[in-house]
Amino acid sequence: MNNERAKILIVDDDAMNRAVLSDLLCDEYDIIEAKDGDEALQILEKDATEITLVLLDMVMPGRDGIEVLKVMNEKGWIKGTPVVMISAETSSTQVSKAFALGVTDFIYRPFDQMVVQTRVRNTIRLYVKQMQLSELVTNKIYERTRNSDMLISILSHIVEFRNGESGQHVLHIKTLTDILLRALLKRSSEYNITEDDINSIATASAMHDIGKITIPSEILNKPGRLTPEEFEIMKQHSMNGANMLDGMHFFKNESLMKYTYEICRWHHERWDGRGYPDGLKQNEIPISAQVVSIADVYDALTSDRCYKKAFPHEKALAMIRNNECGVFNPLLLECLGDVADTLPEEMSKNHSKQLSQEKFSKIARSIFENDDNSSDNTILQQYRNEHKKSLFFESFQKGIVFEYTYDPSVLKISAKGSEILGFPQTKVEPEKSSAFWDIIGRHNWNNFSKLLYDSQQSGDSFEFKCDIMVKARKRPCSIKVQQAWNRIDPEHPRLISVYGCIDLF
Numbered sequence: 001m002n003n004e005r006a007k008i009l010i011v012d013d014d015a016m017n018r019a020v021l022s023d024l025l026c027d028e029y030d031i032i033e034a035k036d037g038d039e040a041l042q043i044l045e046k047d048a049t050e051i052t053l054v055l056l057d058m059v060m061p062g063r064d065g066i067e068v069l070k071v072m073n074e075k076g077w078i079k080g081t082p083v084v085m086i087s088a089e090t091s092s093t094q095v096s097k098a099f100a101l102g103v104t105d106f107i108y109r110p111f112d113q114m115v116v117q118t119r120v121r122n123t124i125r126l127y128v129k130q131m132q133l134s135e136l137v138t139n140k141i142y143e144r145t146r147n148s149d150m151l152i153s154i155l156s157h158i159v160e161f162r163n164g165e166s167g168q169h170v171l172h173i174k175t176l177t178d179i180l181l182r183a184l185l186k187r188s189s190e191y192n193i194t195e196d197d198i199n200s201i202a203t204a205s206a207m208h209d210i211g212k213i214t215i216p217s218e219i220l221n222k223p224g225r226l227t228p229e230e231f232e233i234m235k236q237h238s239m240n241g242a243n244m245l246d247g248m249h250f251f252k253n254e255s256l257m258k259y260t261y262e263i264c265r266w267h268h269e270r271w272d273g274r275g276y277p278d279g280l281k282q283n284e285i286p287i288s289a290q291v292v293s294i295a296d297v298y299d300a301l302t303s304d305r306c307y308k309k310a311f312p313h314e315k316a317l318a319m320i321r322n323n324e325c326g327v328f329n330p331l332l333l334e335c336l337g338d339v340a341d342t343l344p345e346e347m348s349k350n351h352s353k354q355l356s357q358e359k360f361s362k363i364a365r366s367i368f369e370n371d372d373n374s375s376d377n378t379i380l381q382q383y384r385n386e387h388k389k390s391l392f393f394e395s396f397q398k399g400i401v402f403e404y405t406y407d408p409s410v411l412k413i414s415a416k417g418s419e420i421l422g423f424p425q426t427k428v429e430p431e432k433s434s435a436f437w438d439i440i441g442r443h444n445w446n447n448f449s450k451l452l453y454d455s456q457q458s459g460d461s462f463e464f465k466c467d468i469m470v471k472a473r474k475r476p477c478s479i480k481v482q483q484a485w486n487r488i489d490p491e492h493p494r495l496i497s498v499y500g501c502i503d504l505f
Helices: 015-025 037-050 065-075 092-100 113-162 168-187 195-205 210-214 228-246 255-266 287-301 313-321 330-353 357-368 378-394 415-421 434-440 442-452
Strands: 007-011 030-034 053-057 083-087 105-108 400-406 409-413 426-428 461-470 473-486 494-504
Touching: 007 015, 007 037, 015 030, 015 113, 030 037, 037 053, 037 065, 053 065, 053 113, 065 083, 065 092, 083 113, 105 113, 168 195, 168 287, 168 330, 195 255, 195 287, 210 228, 228 255, 228 426, 255 287, 287 313, 287 330, 313 330, 400 415, 409 415, 434 442, 434 461, 442 461, 442 473
Parallel strands: 007 030, 007 053, 053 083, 083 105
Antiparallel strands: 400 409, 400 494, 409 426, 461 473, 473 494
């Protein structure tokens, strides 16, 4: 408990009035005196944060009480220092003016000891309680905002981690988005962007690629150019991310969710209408997605990726301006030019903010191991499935590891399995491949499919034994299977993927 006494500033041109008030209050409070408005403002200029209460005379020569109140409002002192007005004036006009300027209470002359002491004590107590409540509310808001930002950052880092990247991309996009929006605000009022909008859009930008959690890792991390078939799968990440978010009904009316949805779905649209998934053009594309799009491209160009080395800053700017990486809003290109000189330095500041691998693993593990199934959270369900899958794969030292996803329909097998079976590592719509049926056989497939949806199966895993063809030779095998379900709607569960291991005998 703080035993420091409260400080009261008494402002009155009459020395006798100051002496009387001081005598009434000095047993409980430390007293500071000012003989006029100018002296009072000098004291406040120096020690406003140390003054607990001001007793202010309304009528004084020179700068009167009303003038002092006006300055206290201009300086913002009135927010932190309550004022009790001293007056013999009972004019409703003056009293109204004083209250309008933030006065807490009035004390009238001649002074009554009990009235003075009680009103001063009550004002200070009320002020202290208000400050405590304000601090509590502020701390709660800060904590909620910080936790939301942290969770979004963690989830985004998980996506980047799966994407074979360091997590710097998430931080860079957030910083770039904030910088570009502020530059846009200086250049134009066309988009009606507020400070709250900037903060929300910058936070939401971290989730721009959340849909990549649904894309096969062989395509995400392929070092060379994607085939047209693979690129079509990659393009699905924007719509997949939007669909995940669209399923979170509880948060649909939140501005942060609105911006996150816009960014996830439309950050690959182009100003000329040749982007995806919806072919929007110009300002049909929400400004949030437009800004994140240009930020995403700049950081992709200036960062090392599995398929390329980083381009220098100036080269990246030239490529963007020359429409080599998409077509962007001309106004945003001007904004990019406005901030171009500061971007490398701003990006370098983010290195100290990156989650350490140890902290990342600990936080990610805590998310994955959360047993609370009551949350209507599709994204976390996806992460739990990914974690479950990784543990399943790690349990096998031998065999052909595989995964089959339903939306999109893709079969992935390990490099060793591809060599053994003579079948591609990644095959889109394998059911259309005669080589697939030559290996597995339609009879085996029909029996296998029945087990996938057999309600008598305990748990989400089973073992299936059969013979398969390996390079024109029949081989007995055991197929150990783990299923991943979307059970957000318990009455209509949906099978997302099947993964497992084939042991040949």
